[in-house]
């Protein structure tokens with residue numbers, strides 16, 4: 630077993646629980662390893678209680694090839710990501726309350742972005758994928774995650790990806806933070822959307838920084854983990870993009 634990946638996976642599970650983004654046995658995490666297998670959280674265990682010896686190894690089809698426990702039934706979601714995004718290593722799925730509330734309401738709270746930094750970090754869409762019964766077609770997710778690093782799952786929760794555990798976790802944190810702000814702003818009249826020309830400049834800055842699907846800093850082959858988006862100075866990118874608007 631890749632002990633460093635196992636330690637990161639356990640820490641991530643505990644972060645999901647500590648942050649209140651999962652209840653009961655909710656949520657699951659996987660990380661793809663260099664040999665084509667993936668390490669995954671076990672089913673039927675609170676994320677608070679996950680330990681390295683409980684992790685399972687699965688092959689590309691999601692079949693358990695190592696470990697003494699069963700893998701979670703939502704492995705199909707992770708397999709859909711593996712097909713769509715050969716560049717990502719980490720897949721995190723949780724039910725953070727605010728983002729899940731929007732997902733259950735069938736509404737994309739980020740369709741009109743309202744905070745500049747988040748456009749650089751996550752782009753101008755956090756797509757909502759319609760509900761699918763567990764184990765059924767995951768084509769919608771596959772298409773959505775091909776163009777985004779975070780997706781809302783209708784009547785279900787949130788899925789984020791990243792080149793490393795920290796980035797995948799920070800993306801989950803940012804999605805939930807934005808969802809909470811959108812919910813708090815709604816009774817006040819709703820957040821005012823950023824002007825379209827600002828969003829265009831911010832997306833340009835995001836592209837230039839190599840962030841987002843297909844960007845240099847999300848590649849599994851990235852030589853330096855420091856190049857990951859979590860280490861990028863997003864505030865500086867925003868200032869630069871908005872300065873160029875004159």
Ligand SMILES: [Zn+2]
Pocket residue numbers: 655656703722723724785786
């Ligand atoms: Zn779930």
